[in-house]
Amino acid sequence: MPAKSFRTAINEALKQEMERDSRVVIIGEDVAGGRGGSAGLEEAWGGPFGMTRGLTTQFGAARVLDTPISESAFVGAAAGAAMTGLRPVAEIMFVDFTGVCFDQIMNQIAKIRYMFGGKAKLPLVLRMLYGAGFRAGSQHSQCLYPIFTHLPGLKVVIPSNAYDAKGLLITAIRDDDPVLFFEHKAMLGARAEVPDEAYAIPFGKANIVRAGGDVSIVAIGRMVQMAVRAADALAKDGIAAEIIDPRTTSPLDRDAILTSIKKTGRLVVVDEASPRCNMATDIAALAASEAWHDLKAPVKMVSPPHTPVPFAAPLEDLYIPNAEKIVAAAKATLQ
Amino acid sequence: MPAKSFRTAINEALKQEMERDSRVVIIGEDVAGGRGGSAGLEEAWGGPFGMTRGLTTQFGAARVLDTPISESAFVGAAAGAAMTGLRPVAEIMFVDFTGVCFDQIMNQIAKIRYMFGGKAKLPLVLRMLYGAGFRAGSQHSQCLYPIFTHLPGLKVVIPSNAYDAKGLLITAIRDDDPVLFFEHKAMLGARAEVPDEAYAIPFGKANIVRAGGDVSIVAIGRMVQMAVRAADALAKDGIAAEIIDPRTTSPLDRDAILTSIKKTGRLVVVDEASPRCNMATDIAALAASEAWHDLKAPVKMVSPPHTPVPFAAPLEDLYIPNAEKIVAAAKATLQ
Amino acid sequence: MQQSRDELLRAYRVMRLVREFDERLHVEFATGEIPGFVHLYAGEEAVAAGVCAHLGDRDHIASTHRGHGHCIAKGCDVDGMMAEIYGKATGICGGKGGSMHIADLDRGMMGANGIVGAGTALVCGAALSAKTLGTGAVAVAFTGDGGSNQGTVFEAMNLASVWKLPAIFVFENNGYGEATASSWSLAGGDIVRRAAAFAMPGHQVDGNDYFAVWEVMRQATERAREGEGPSLIECRMKRYYGHFEGDTQAYRAKDEVATLRAEVDCLMRFRERVTAAGLLGAAELDAIDSDARARVDSAVKAAKAAPTPPASALMTDVYVSY
């Protein structure tokens, strides 16, 4: 299988679903790029990070819609379009910008189906970059997926590698519910073997990245990489870690997590999001209520401190959970 | 001490702090009411729910500022004013409306001090109604405090009674950090003994509502009422519940919770917010990591289901955590 | 332009039904039997009727918290609406939405909305679907004078203009947003001035005059259907009741509403005009009046008698899967 970058995987998923279903349209800032520019190009950017490259050329400007910098209007438009026959994939660029269109996500998109007694369907995807490590500062480095996981009516997808990214995005586009799709900005170049053909990875089914009997490590998104490094280090000390990648936080594969805890009796949760009310607490709480009798040690959570993301490189590196911290946490559960 | 309603307690705190400090100004929709109206009144409403009644008459329109329905602008204005010498108390009416001004709260108010290396101070309070039980529907019944607790840089205050409401709001107004202040819409008429003079209740100090040795019940905001009812019922069965009201979720009084668990070995957390990544999971996770050796049983979380808040009365009543569910959870920890 | 007898009869039927519906709700709300927030449309009927006269089921509208008039004018079932307001299983949303969330996509009604201004963005989406799928449909957003100051509304108008969408922005300037006069909250005192900011035609009309609303909406709809882009319409009139049921209205002069009812009432003026011009007869209008009263009465009786939603309804419609 050819090795492809996370960026290419996303681009392929978009392209193949647009070929498959003419109702799929792309909406976002500079998803084509160049509108009105002096170079007169139909597609000058293909997305600020190149994820939509080539789509305008192939499908035309009627299906790849550039927008003014008006997230509230175009995210709301994606919702209205989804209610009336299209299947929009909107790009919000950085998840931090959900701040300016939060009402449309929280009060409209997440609740319309329920408030209308099931009379509406909102098949739409909101794609956005998240995460720290880019020296992008406090307003361009957040995770925020705990906030969307908290909101009923939304589905939340956080792929940890290029293979999952393609399969999960295809599932997201085919899904009839609103899906928030998270792409880690520090992982766009990360390569994996990605089949050329379209394939769908189901929501709510965790991926057991590595089997092991001593300690269960649940990691979200980019943190899976860190967990793998930690597991390698632990292996050298004869500790077999089982790594669980939930792939989607809403729905969450509770069974996979509980089954692993039953086997290992020990749990470490790694979450790049701010520590209060985040996925680490969500999963640790699940263990405390549903797997208490299986636990042989306190649950360990590895998350950043309760601070905004700092700009200076050494501070940001200190902020982000890493393999060392995961190793220490895993060993603590084995004390 | 005179018994006063939650509404009166809030009003007294605002009045007394405005008398004490001329930099305190009120900002919000119809906090005075009647601007341009054919009745020509200076104050026609005193707030949609009467919390700011009388303030315009006493302090004048220059310190009680009505606004157009533009939350993003006036919440941002409150932030800008706080950075430049005023101490604004802005009213967002329903916490659900933070959706239309979320960027100003998440990316500006919460992060400015940190991003500026401590060069800025934002002494401001955002007051808002929260919670279900009012038959107000999905867009006017949310809690959302887990979202703000998740965001570093914000302080989150959730009084459970009129006495705390006055003391905590006074502390919030005197605090030099941005504070989000939650008022339960179903508790505005609830009465308690409230001193006439000003008094401050510290943040981060839980209130042990009732001492007991069998099970610890941590409840947030209005859920404290439910916990008290549950404790009464449990007492009849000879079970002594200890009720902990954190009063503020950010900062959170971890010690009070851990101390109680050390004593009882059992924990029930009651949270009216949606169940994923909420305060119940935050506190259950705290127990699973910091109090695991003291726990004698699985932690129980009592929260609503993962659905928007329904309109129909019987459905909404089913949605809200109640004493019966708390009693069942407490007994389960004692099995 | 001339309207047929049938169009005129339909217009009057809609306005009268809306009036009966909300006047009756005002009475019923006082009995304490109706849960939650209810915002009455009485006094603004000519707007809903004049706008929706140009729309069919394929066309979409997004409504506001004060949406009963829009729903009825767009063809929503009155029994289902009333049952919804009472929170019953027979409600148009199964009792899960209530007055602020009445919706019926089969009628092109994208929902009342508890968030002011939010519908303008949804309407851009409906208009985009119409344009992309080539249905020839238009989409209309109703927004109040207060809601017109929401950032989303401005963004939506600019987007509709840039995308050249078949969208129409109807602003119901009824004089107040809650207890605040629009003359105070709108810089410059009106909304129509904002049309030029987004390079779209702007119309300002007397919202008590069905014929005036109908005519500007005819122009806006024609423009939209011909692919020439969005328009803005500001309708000026006043509501007959408080912001919500229970509002004491201290901000209004005592006699304000009485004067409105006596001098500018849209139903009164419609009746005078069509009878004076001999277009419709008093008898057939009277028949419509009593028919409307009867329909609302039976809707209220049915709603009161209807069952509440089953407990199982709490956990459905969150996702397509459950």
Place this chain on the structure above:
Amino acid sequence: MQQSRDELLRAYRVMRLVREFDERLHVEFATGEIPGFVHLYAGEEAVAAGVCAHLGDRDHIASTHRGHGHCIAKGCDVDGMMAEIYGKATGICGGKGGSMHIADLDRGMMGANGIVGAGTALVCGAALSAKTLGTGAVAVAFTGDGGSNQGTVFEAMNLASVWKLPAIFVFENNGYGEATASSWSLAGGDIVRRAAAFAMPGHQVDGNDYFAVWEVMRQATERAREGEGPSLIECRMKRYYGHFEGDTQAYRAKDEVATLRAEVDCLMRFRERVTAAGLLGAAELDAIDSDARARVDSAVKAAKAAPTPPASALMTDVYVSY
């Protein structure tokens, strides 16, 4: 109106320093030593200089992601700015903000901002403080053509007008928002048309002409200080570099920037005008040029040599308490 020799010298000094600062950053960024996103202001200097010429330390400005010019014009320390961009402990924000968050409230600089349009709301607050505390100060929000389409910006303009705030909304229409031309993203093609929507005076000026910017800003500031309310100023010019460092600018015609530098450059035109009029001599301007180069050079050297923030800085400044 006439400006003194000192004012003219200060204006040129500011514009040249901004130009040197960003041209040098362009070179340094290419070496890979500068972290994160950097947006250069080169080509727009006349706007920052012409606007800030009317402001003192008590007056506030809110800036954008492209804020270096605003910061320098408002008096921020160049060494502290450069160190901040390098993420050093000696940075104006201790290295915790970076290029997109440079701020200095002692200079009335409320911060660059990573969220377009957000500063307009903050500025309403600074203007409210000035009005409430009676300081006689004004507050100015800088926003780009792209950012001008954010809902918050419209809300802020309406609020400033309704509250009659001493606020000034300066829009830097530099032709592009990222890769999209403002002629496409702005309905009607310009921003000045929006002033009337909010009942405030609107000015449109050549952003390459320091004197034109200075004059309209003089009028807007006078109006604000006299308590007559807000104004809108649209300045038109173009940036000399990409949206951010690294942008290939495929959307721009190859020769676009070269032509701008040759024909409309603000520094070139300023120099021509003041020397032709005999207001300033070529020699003193040359001295300013070399001085600016030297100041930036030492700032870069100092920034590179400066220590990074201590680990302890991660956990401070979240709250006043820690």
